[in-house]
Amino acid sequence: MNSKFLKCLPVALAGLFIGTAAQAQEPTSTPLRSWSIGVNAGLLTPLSPLGGKNDFSNNKSSFGYGLYIKKQFTPYFSLRLDGVRGKLKGDNTQAYESGMVNNSPVKAFDTQLEYSGSLNAVVNMFNIDMFKKEDVLQLYASAGAGLAGYKPTITTASGTSAYAGGNTIKELIIPVGLGAKFRLSDGVNLDLGWTVNFVDGDNLDGYYRNGNDKYNYGYAGLEFALGKGKQLAFHNPVAATYDQAVAAKNTANALKADLDAQKAENAKLRSEMNDLLKDSDGDGVADKLDKCPGTPAGTVVDGSGCPIKIPAPQVTEKVIVTEADRKVVAEAIKNLEFDLGKATIRAKSYTTLNRVAALLVEKNFSLKLAGHTDNTGSRELNMRLSKERAESVKAYLVSQGANASRIEATGYGPDQPIATNKTAAGRQQNRRVEFTLY
Template identity: 80%
Template sequence: MKTNLLKCLPLAFSALLFGNAVQAQDKTTESNALSTWSIGVNAGVLTPVSPLGGKNDFSKWKSDLGYGLYIKKQITPYFSLRLDGVRGKLKGDNSENWKSGTANVSPVSAFETDLSYSGSLNAVVNLFNISMFNKESAVQLYASGGAGLAGYKVKTATGSAGLADYAGGKTIKELIIPVGLGAKFKLAEKVNLDLGWTVNFVDGDNLDGLYRGSNDKYNYAYGGLEFALGTGKQLAWHNPVALTYDEALQAKQTANALKSDLDAQKAENAKLRSEMNDLLKDSDGDGVADKLDKCPGTPAGVVVDGSGCPLKVPAPIEKVIITEADRKVVADAIKNLEFDLGKSTIRAKSYATLNRVAALLVEKNFSLKLAGHTDNTGSAALNMRLSKDRAESVKAYLVSQGANASRIEATGYGMNQPIATNKTAAGRQQNRRVEFTLF
């Protein structure tokens, strides 16, 4: 089992590298990319006892120097894998009685263990690193646990004799289970102060050269520095909860902005409808808008002229045939007819050709059908109103130039009768039209 574990440690390190390669494929090259690799160095105190229970083999334990390093891969802001290595010495003796007062009759008077190497793969979980309103923390607590392999040489002493090699001076290899706690402090963007304490449970009772029927253990209390590698801020200090909160606020602000735009558009549409109603208002129902009616209050049923005044019925005239020249006058008017954007207001450049149409209607007493059309931009209801209003606007203008209102029919078809595709600007321009039909 120990040999297999020794073979698995390089595979575990390879898994760290592979995990980083897979994750790198998912990361973008944005300026806020996060750093996930780090290395650490530390030094501290090694002691051959544990406060977590069990028997101590020697009545007096001693502290000695230990030192180590690690490489860490941060998987999420709260979880990482860390490959640790530790070296140092462990010492103790039986120069004192046991704390219970029992005399110390151990055959081994002292020991010294050279911890040649200690390698372990640990899972590290960050604790208390969540703040709703802070994107990054500066202090965090963490817990760790894992498994690894330790190699050590032991020397023991009997009575007053000096230390001698235990087990023929061979390096003993044993499985270890490290369990620890720590606190980390952010000193700079790429540098952290790391304080920790680890209890290492040994799968054997030979760490101190004395067999007493229970597995040995040792402590490592340390302080050190951790250095983040690569570009970007450290993922370990990153707080996705705060970022989610920020995104929610931004979404709310965007929704409020869209609502303001919608309210402004509704107000503009209401203003446009009010202007159109005011322009086309015909209080006496004679077919001439109030703004153009020179004889308001005309009784119902009375035929009026283009100015809204009662029309004197002319003597019957001979029927006039529509000629190609007449059709050309109408075609020119259609070609040159333009309105203000989104409105039914006729632009001044259209007046000349409309005047010729009005003169033609007066001269030959033609009837005229006006058909308003739009493209598919906007709602169907709005387009239907706009097409109707534009046809009525042309009728009102022709009547103002003397044409007989009763011989002009204005109808709106909205976007229901396109003559070109609405997928292009040119096609939509063709669909925005008022058709003139003489009869």
């Protein structure tokens, strides 16, 4: 079989699945059955009516049987796992239709199809009745890929023998089929189908003639839907949508009188609202609530419409940070130490921190505390540790009399390094709490 065709088949099946699954399925008020199993029986024949070379002039039909399990994804698309068993037979006891006699050294064959398993994409081609919510007849086409295992027995002039030593031959198969399904009840369907299987090998009949073999399976069977409710495969979303549109139109007509009455009521309420919100002097307070009507334009008024006095702007004294102040902060930063991996301030840092607290109380400064870490450990841990250390310094300063509302504590973790984290000295510099007076 053409290798390019085999490589393209999975892509084609995937495209078919995606394209069909994209169709919108109309919601229904009752559940729809999507899983089903089927059993069937019919005739297996080692040839293809679609043309091609046949190794034997007289191909016989033999009994075959199968079963499948199917998942319906939309009313138009499903995936079906098929299994088939049976026999395939043929001989050269009669001439071809052209009159030519087959002088093959193999006179006849008898092949036991031990198994044939394939995964098939099944497409329901169209709805028989576009205006029925649930169809009775459905036509479908299928295509897929799978594996067959079989044992040919051949007959030559010297007698009968097992081909390939009697071992089971395994070959890839490509099944392509058509079918018709009749819904007998909510849970049972009559399934009539026909599938041509193209074999990726020329050993199905035990005779090699440089051309791949094929066989077809015509069958009849029953399909049983699992679960409760209607079958998704026979559900017609087109008809359901049409019925919903008709129902919506009838509902709209029934509500039209109520809608017109509501519009009139809304117009009346709008007129009353305009009277209620009327503001003659334009001060933002409605006339019915305005205790000081006629206020000049631009006057700032209170909630009752009366003028209010605007307090004179307050002059804020400019904060001046001296070099001496910065030196106090610098010494505190230099002497600040914490317990390893914790936010506990060591006692040796208290003296310089006390000077910072006294400075904040004396000059009413504001202070921003920014905690930083190196990149050792997880970022989440470093962010939390940097924040906790900044908060620890703030808590200590407040305990010494500083105004808590004038101190801001923030943690930046490892995000703002001032030195490289590749050396111990650089990481030491990055583990810090910065003080900013303002």
